[in-house]
Amino acid sequence: MSDEVRQDAIERAWQDLVATACRTATEGLVVGTSGNVSVRVGDLVLVTPSGVPYDRLTTEDAVAVDLDGNQVLGDLAPTSELPLHLEVYRNTYAGAVVHTHAVHATAVSTLVPELPLVHYMAAALGGPVRVAPYALYGTAELAENMLRALRRRTACLLQNHGTVAYGDSLDQAYDRTAQLEWMCRLWLTAASVPGYAPTLLSRSQLSEVEDKLQGYGQPR
Numbered sequence: 296m297s298d299e300v301r302q303d304a305i306e307r308a309w310q311d312l313v314a315t316a317c318r319t320a321t322e323g324l325v326v327g328t329s330g331n332v333s334v335r336v337g338d339l340v341l342v343t344p345s346g347v348p349y350d351r352l353t354t355e356d357a358v359a360v361d362l363d364g365n366q367v368l369g370d371l372a373p374t375s376e377l378p379l380h381l382e383v384y385r386n387t388y389a390g391a392v393v394h395t396h397a398v399h400a401t402a403v404s405t406l407v408p409e410l411p412l413v414h415y416m417a418a419a420l421g422g423p424v425r426v427a428p429y430a431l432y433g434t435a436e437l438a439e440n441m442l443r444a445l446r447r448r449t450a451c452l453l454q455n456h457g458t459v460a461y462g463d464s465l466d467q468a469y470d471r472t473a474q475l476e477w478m479c480r481l482w483l484t485a486a487s488v489p490g491y492a493p494t495l496l497s498r499s500q501l502s503e504v505e506d507k508l509q510g511y512g513q514p515r
């Protein structure tokens with residue numbers, strides 16, 4: 296990649312990142328500057344800076360780090376959750392990562408170790424969504440707990456904290472986050488009716504959905 300082409304790719308990715316970060320705020324998945332978004336461009340990771348409202352971010356505010364976390368672009372400090380983002384890129388095919396404090400998802404993270412199988416869309420996230428045990432924000436311990444919860448999944452909950460989802464693009468990572476928040480809201484709604492407990496899907500019913508989503512006979 297020539298320097299000019301690379302610069303263009305970084306600028307475009309930054310614009311998409313800011314748009315996605317703004318969307319997490321306008322669609323109610325975060326309040327203020329909580330949560331953060333990142334996107335991979337080659338061997339760089341563009342990431343939202345710490346503590347700046349997303350709608351104030353300009354082209355000049357672009358922040359990038361390498362996969363070891365060394366800052367290679369921008370003057371603003373990267374998000375304090377950088378270890379969490381980098382751990383996803385080092386261990387998965389992720390092209391983008393979205394982390395939020397979405398209210399229903401965070402509520403569920405305080406109640407159960409795994410989101411009950413209340414809807415078949417769990418299959419689109421790789422299976423039942425796990426809750427990573429609590430650890431202090433911004434720490435390697437939290438990143439490790441998250442990675443275990445993400446095994447064979449594209450999203451997880453962080454206990455008493457929020458959500459993490461990744462995908463091959465910002466749109467996909469965002470959509471998975473929104474899907475997860477919706478599913479958590481669904482379970483909370485169904486579980487809150489006095490005298491009733493939601494019916495749940497079995498693992499085999501979910502496998503059936505996974506097969507259908509992937510297409511029968513396709514190589515895995």
Ligand SMILES: [Zn+2]
Nearest residue numbers: 330376432457
């Ligand atoms: Zn957070």
